[in-house]
Amino acid sequence: MNIVVCIKQVPDTPNIRIDRERMTIIRDGVESIINPLDRIALEAALDLKQKEGGKISVLTMGPSQSEEALREAMAAGADEAILLTDPHFAGADTLATSKVIGRAISRMDPFPDLILCGKQTIDSDTGHVGPQLAEELNWPQVCGVTEIHVEMNALVVKQVSDGFQNTYRVSFPALLTVSQGLNVPRHIPLGDLEQAFSNGRVIRWGLKDLNLRPEEVGFSGSATTVVRLYRPPQKRKGEVVSGSSQTLAEHLIAKLVSLSILDEDEAE
Amino acid sequence: MKTKQNRDWEGVWVFGDYRNYFQNRVTLQLIAKGNQLARNLGVDLTVLVLGSQIHQYAMEYTAHGADVVMVVDHPNLKNYQVETYVRVVSKLVESFRPEIFLAGATAFGREFFPRLAKRLNTGLSADCVSLEIEAERRLLIQTTPAFGGELLADIITPEYRPQMATVHPDVFEERIHDHEATARILYPEVEIEAEERVQLIRSKPDQSRKGGLEEAEIVVVGGKGLGSKENFQMLFELARLLGGDVGATRPVILSGWTEESRLLGQTGKSVKPKLLITAGTSGAVQYTTGIQGAETIIAINRDPHAPIFKMADLGLVGDVKTVLSLLLENLKKRL
Amino acid sequence: MVLDPKMKQAVIRRTVRKFAEEKLVPAAAEMDAKAEFPVRVAEEMAALQYFGLEIPAAYAGAGLDCVCYAIVIEEISKASGAMGLCISVHNSVSAFPVYEFGKESQRQAFLIPMAKGEKIGTFCLTEPNAGSDASSIETTAVRDGDGFILNGSKIFVTNGGVSGLNLIFAITNPSEKGREYSVFVVESEREGFEKGAQEDLMGMRGNPVCPIVLNDCRVPRENLLGDEGQGMRIALSTLDGGRIGIGSQALGIGQACLEASIKYAQERYQFGKRIADFGAIQGFLADMATRIEAARLLIFRASSLRDRNMPHSRESAMAKLFASETAVDAARIGLQIHGGYGYSKAYPIERYYRDAKVCEIYEGTSEVQRIVIARSLMNK
Numbered sequence: 001m002n003i004v005v006c007i008k009q010v011p012d013t014p015n016i017r018i019d020r021e022r023m024t025i026i027r028d029g030v031e032s033i034i035n036p037l038d039r040i041a042l043e044a045a046l047d048l049k050q051k052e053g054g055k056i057s058v059l060t061m062g063p064s065q066s067e068e069a070l071r072e073a074m075a076a077g078a079d080e081a082i083l084l085t086d087p088h089f090a091g092a093d094t095l096a097t098s099k100v101i102g103r104a105i106s107r108m109d110p111f112p113d114l115i116l117c118g119k120q121t122i123d124s125d126t127g128h129v130g131p132q133l134a135e136e137l138n139w140p141q142v143c144g145v146t147e148i149h150v151e152m153n154a155l156v157v158k159q160v161s162d163g164f165q166n167t168y169r170v171s172f173p174a175l176l177t178v179s180q181g182l183n184v185p186r187h188i189p190l191g192d193l194e195q196a197f198s199n200g201r202v203i204r205w206g207l208k209d210l211n212l213r214p215e216e217v218g219f220s221g222s223a224t225t226v227v228r229l230y231r232p233p234q235k236r237k238g239e240v241v242s243g244s245s246q247t248l249a250e251h252l253i254a255k256l257v258s259l260s261i262l263d264e265d266e267a268e
Numbered sequence: 269m270k271t272k273q274n275r276d277w278e279g280v281w282v283f284g285d286y287r288n289y290f291q292n293r294v295t296l297q298l299i300a301k302g303n304q305l306a307r308n309l310g311v312d313l314t315v316l317v318l319g320s321q322i323h324q325y326a327m328e329y330t331a332h333g334a335d336v337v338m339v340v341d342h343p344n345l346k347n348y349q350v351e352t353y354v355r356v357v358s359k360l361v362e363s364f365r366p367e368i369f370l371a372g373a374t375a376f377g378r379e380f381f382p383r384l385a386k387r388l389n390t391g392l393s394a395d396c397v398s399l400e401i402e403a404e405r406r407l408l409i410q411t412t413p414a415f416g417g418e419l420l421a422d423i424i425t426p427e428y429r430p431q432m433a434t435v436h437p438d439v440f441e442e443r444i445h446d447h448e449a450t451a452r453i454l455y456p457e458v459e460i461e462a463e464e465r466v467q468l469i470r471s472k473p474d475q476s477r478k479g480g481l482e483e484a485e486i487v488v489v490g491g492k493g494l495g496s497k498e499n500f501q502m503l504f505e506l507a508r509l510l511g512g513d514v515g516a517t518r519p520v521i522l523s524g525w526t527e528e529s530r531l532l533g534q535t536g537k538s539v540k541p542k543l544l545i546t547a548g549t550s551g552a553v554q555y556t557t558g559i560q561g562a563e564t565i566i567a568i569n570r571d572p573h574a575p576i577f578k579m580a581d582l583g584l585v586g587d588v589k590t591v592l593s594l595l596l597e598n599l600k601k602r603l
Numbered sequence: 604m605v606l607d608p609k610m611k612q613a614v615i616r617r618t619v620r621k622f623a624e625e626k627l628v629p630a631a632a633e634m635d636a637k638a639e640f641p642v643r644v645a646e647e648m649a650a651l652q653y654f655g656l657e658i659p660a661a662y663a664g665a666g667l668d669c670v671c672y673a674i675v676i677e678e679i680s681k682a683s684g685a686m687g688l689c690i691s692v693h694n695s696v697s698a699f700p701v702y703e704f705g706k707e708s709q710r711q712a713f714l715i716p717m718a719k720g721e722k723i724g725t726f727c728l729t730e731p732n733a734g735s736d737a738s739s740i741e742t743t744a745v746r747d748g749d750g751f752i753l754n755g756s757k758i759f760v761t762n763g764g765v766s767g768l769n770l771i772f773a774i775t776n777p778s779e780k781g782r783e784y785s786v787f788v789v790e791s792e793r794e795g796f797e798k799g800a801q802e803d804l805m806g807m808r809g810n811p812v813c814p815i816v817l818n819d820c821r822v823p824r825e826n827l828l829g830d831e832g833q834g835m836r837i838a839l840s841t842l843d844g845g846r847i848g849i850g851s852q853a854l855g856i857g858q859a860c861l862e863a864s865i866k867y868a869q870e871r872y873q874f875g876k877r878i879a880d881f882g883a884i885q886g887f888l889a890d891m892a893t894r895i896e897a898a899r900l901l902i903f904r905a906s907s908l909r910d911r912n913m914p915h916s917r918e919s920a921m922a923k924l925f926a927s928e929t930a931v932d933a934a935r936i937g938l939q940i941h942g943g944y945g946y947s948k949a950y951p952i953e954r955y956y957r958d959a960k961v962c963e964i965y966e967g968t969s970e971v972q973r974i975v976i977a978r979s980l981m982n983k
Contacts, residue, residue, distance in 0.1 A: 018419070023421075025415070025419075031613065031617065033617065065610075067606070067610070068610045068613070068614060071610070071611075071614070072614050072618075075614075093391065094382065094392070095385070095386065095389070095390075095391060095392075098386060122415070122416060123414065123415055124414060125394065125395065125412075125413060125414060125415075125416065126382070126392075126393075126394035126395075126412075127378050127379075127382070127394060128382035128385075128392060128394060130382075131350070131379055131380075131382040131383040131386070132382050132383065132385070132386040134383065135354075135382075135383045135386035135387055136386065140351060140465035140466045141350060141351075141379070141383065141466075142466060143375075143378070143379040144375060144379070156469070160375075160474050161375040161376060161379070162287050162288055162292070162374050162375045162376055163288055163473060163474050164287075164471050164472065164473060164474055165471070165472055165473070165474045166468060166470070166471045167468070167469045167470040167471070168466050168467060168468055168469060169466075169467045169469055170465065170466050170467075171464070171465045171466075174465075187618070187621075187622050187647075187651055188618055188651070189650070189651045189652045189665065190615065190618070190619075190651060190652045190653065190656065190665040190667060190675065191652045191655075191660055191664065191665035191666055191667075193611070193614060193615055193618060193665075194611070194615075194660075194665055194666050194667055194671070195660070195666075197606060197610065197611035197614070198611075222391070223270075223389070223390050223391030223392075223425050223427070223428040224391035224392070224393060224410075224423050224424070224425050225423065225424055225425075225426060226421050226422070226423055227409075227422050227423070227424055228421065228422040229414070229419055229420070229421050229422075230419065230420055230422075231418070231419060231420070232413075232417070232419070232420050234578075234579075236565065236578075236579055236580060236581050237581045237582070238577070238578065238580065238581070238583070239581065239582050239583065240572070240577050240580075240583035240584075240585060241582070241583065241584055241585065242572070242584075242585040242586065243586070244586075245586050245587055245590040245591050245594055246594060248568070248584040248585075248586045248591045248594075249591050249594035249595050249598065251582065251584060252566065252568075252582075252584060252591065252595055253595070253598055255564075255566060255582050256510075256543075259542070259543060259564060261486065261510065261543060262599075262602065263602075519870075522949045522950065523949050524949075550870055550872055552866075552869065552870040554866070571872050571875065572875075573872070573875050573876060574872060
């Protein structure tokens, strides 16, 4: 089975600073990690390869430093790593991103049977790239998968969606996005990390390699534009009361009544 | 798709996601908001409903504010199916050309709408928490969370139509059911093909994740400021009387006042209850990240400068133990 | 296209930190309280090649360079000083000489099990009457046919309680005037090799430090490491790497103190504000952070030189000296910042305080490091 795992390198920090000019976050000096759900997708690929044999290719669209995430993925067990990088790719929304990744996958030889992605990233949170990539390739999709089984010529997968647990049979080739709970990624032996960084080979493809035009990709190829990036305004009322403990307790009771947690009629 | 002439596209559409109706109100909330946006633009609000034997939903959506309800009723549409729905809906969008198309950010919405947006080659924003119209360019300003809600982004889709967005539940308020309301009901002709590639084998209600701290509607949390394990025990009584659960901060766990499974914060659980009462906690960021999603926060602390008061809806400055004792006394009398 | 080495270093650091946070941090307090070595965690670490850090892949090791090695030791030590000590000594001082001086047959027999963590290693040098003065040891190895008979006692053997292979530093020509030393690899199961009761120590209590006794312990010639009489050279060869290892281990403890202190200072309120807003505390934290950063850079310098096969005895001595004293200082100030709570076992800072002290003593006391550095500064 030939599997492609799409990963994204994302910032690993609760403290974010904003670049107001480019309407994006400042990534300098910030540690980057493989998006946690993508790591779970990779783990799923490793499990499938163990059972079915085949090849795992890991792929990402990003700046040059995204290579770090690819090599980490190779250390975990991916056989091949492809970095889609080009100045033109920058500023892409999910529409443009799925175009680039879709074109890259179409170029792959052998052509994959299965694409795995994390359901969403911890930075943009959209969860769009998976379905849009499936549409770009005209493949069937199931999102938020929590179990994967391989049958004769199909996959049987489980998904929890809007309070229902659904089981689907999906024909090959297919795209699945994975949810938390599918697996717990293994720890990577240190020697494998050493090997991936010293000997691993990362393939790089740019605009020309993918036979794309500048207006199809990056900022130019995007339909949406971010016009403002900001911190949510503090929405708490922030009423602070001092006084005797009796007074405070009364305020507290009054609040509980106003929230309909206590009934008003029980006068003290 | 990319448009030269935005004025060809007119109308606000809402996708009628009726799964788990009556508990899931997001479509109704979107109808209310969509109605407001439509008035702003001087156009109709259309609700699009796909399914089998769905007439009742058409009635419901009419009663909740739709100007138009577009119904596609066919046995092949009985189960929600991404590719089938994308096929049907994209054809309708191409025919009718709405300028705005909204869907609730349900699990299905978040799986179906992106694929639809790609089919239509247009922009989509995810899980919006605010929608406004910029009248001059007839633009929908879509506000979405990023970085797990740490930041907000305002997004526009200037040159592509329709402008699509999925919307977070409970952001907007639905309109009251109005028996008298009327709407135009349309039954467009669309070709429906059965889905081959993804087949639903089984579907049953999801029973996992019932109960537990993360499910509690009311959470009472204690910090080191409570002073002792005995004082901390008061919270269990309080939780019992209010019908909630008990959480704790790390210093409390380290002191052995309660078990680790009650830990809230960066290294513990995150909760989003209706009400959170936090007593004797100073408000360290490692803790508050676990509670910031609560609807209402009441904080009790001796120190008027404690940072917890910055994120509370109601702050009480005083002796924690005494206030809690008085509260318990009062509650026991009532309940 | 040459990859920036910082990329690999960052990923290794992050990978080890994640493992340490998940597996070691929750176990560290109990390890200390019960003075118990965490066997299951050690097995998991063995599978991830923590016991073969610098050993080449051909011998089942991870093949890391020294810079990355130092990073691994630091991150493990930050979670647990006792475990950082275990792998540092096992790698730098026990496995290393087996690799450097072992014949191919010895590498196969001894090095591979060590790299896999199947056999944890020790280097038994110190004796009741021989600490800094290593040459005054009394353990003897007398020729017996084709082998040797070892007699003597060693103390404070790091990893002793769980070791599988032990490097014994002994005198091989006891009757003669000019002393000659040799190193022998002795299996823990070998007859005549006995482990004593675990030492009851102030800190590093999760490490099974114990004395060992050699009682007419007969070893075959195959267990002689290097040549007869090469023992002192072997012992000295481990110094540079050992210093970098212990320096990194001390750095990890220092970093743990810093992080705990920053956190505590921001959470603790007195006199109406966070103690982090008081100048005195800010001064403490600033000095602590600066010294720790300096220690990290000294270790980086020493390990970079080592990776380029350049002399680094002075640099490694400086790194060990500075990092160990920094750790002790960080623990002292850190505990002070924690106030009364710092004195309680409910917070980890008192364990860091107890763990840090020995870093100024073993692997060459601070006084010895100073002599080494001073001598390196002078003309012969």
